[in-house]
Amino acid sequence: MTDVVLFHHAQGLTAGVRKFADELRRAGHQVTVPDLYEGKTFASLDDGVAYAEQVGFDTIIERGELAAKDLPHEIVYAGFSLGVLPAQKLAQTRPGAKGALLFHSCIPVAEFGGSWPGNTPVQIHAMDADPFFVGDGDIDAARELVTLAGDAELFLYPGDQHLFTDSSLPAYDRAATTLLTQRVLGFLGRVGRTEPDPGGGGERDLLGQYLDFQRATVLAKTEGLSREQMARRHPPSSLTLGGLLYHLALVEEAWLEVRFLGQPERDPWAGVDFAADPEWEFRTSAEMEPEQLRQRYREACERSRQAAAQASGLGQESVATFSDGRHFTLGWVLLHLLEETARHAGHADLIREAIDGTVGE
DSSP states (O other): OOEEEEEOBTTBSOHHHHHHHHHHHHTTOEEEOOOTTTTOBOSSHHHHHHHHHHHOHHHHHHHHHHHHTTSOSSOEEEEEGGGHHHHHHHHHHSTTOOEEEEESOOOOGGGGTSOOOTTOOEEEEEETTOHHHHHTSHHHHHHHHHHHSSSEEEEEESSOOSSTTOTTSTTOOHHHHHHHHHHHHHHHHHHTSOOOOTTSSOHHHHHHHHHHHHHHHHHHTTTTOOHHHHTOOOTTOOOOHHHHHHHHHHHHIIIIIIIITOOOOOTTTTTOOTTTOTTHHHHHGGGSOHHHHHHHHHHHHHHHHHHHHTSSSTTOBOSSOOTTSOOOBHHHHHHHHHHHHHHHHHHHHHHHHHHHOOOOO
16 A cells, blocks of 8 residues: 555646545555645636736645645655646655656656655656647656656557546546556556664565565565456466466465465365366466455465464474475575565566556665
């Protein structure tokens, strides 16, 4: 779960802005949507811009800063068009930002101090023929930001509409918004991960932290995708994101619950002849909904954590043995899970980029 503050565009806090925020909430994120217009909305973009000019853009920014004052510092700042003003300023100048999402607009970095914090990831989304984004120079500011920031992506969608993400306006483009939303959800999943603590905890704690980080990375790579996308293969590889998630759920439970603790197999793995059907989890995952796959993996990870917590230490040996009679230790199996999860996170990164262009660890 990631905390997000989402600032509306020049036409105010419309039903479409609220609906977009609800989409993020449905994915598990905490979203705050301040009203910078004190209840006013406008039927046209021209009227909304005229009101913003009357109020003053500095005042709009100040209202945004005031709205964020009591929110956590570790937050993602997002804004639609006019709302990019407070969103970008806060991301640049308020310490601790987890990221920024800039929709339909981008301000020159020099406007808010001349530098972008190097550890703050950012996505910028706009249409490639939007007369405001292209004609007013926002695209140049966006390209500069991509160059300056260490982790930045600029996504351009075909079309000439400005506020194409607002489903309550005539400019709405469903296909472009669907793609934008899945990219945003992937971004929020990635920045919402908990980084391992380099200065705290012993070896056992650090193994758990790094394993959880890789687990979260795999989940982030699936956020926002449809069932068809989760099952899509990219030749010559036969791997799919859905298959990887289901496979990793099996791996978690098979190693820690079954082999390490000696517990019986759970459904749906019990009774499957993997020797006869080695691609079982990759084949059957195509029949499952994305959230069903994610939840099954989350549950498997939690069961693994509980199983590991029962051990007296990293040196405790497994109940099951290898074919040569040797046991393995908790330390060995945690390292094995870390290695396998990280390897498949790399696979997932490439598959996700092939689906919608989203990159990042």
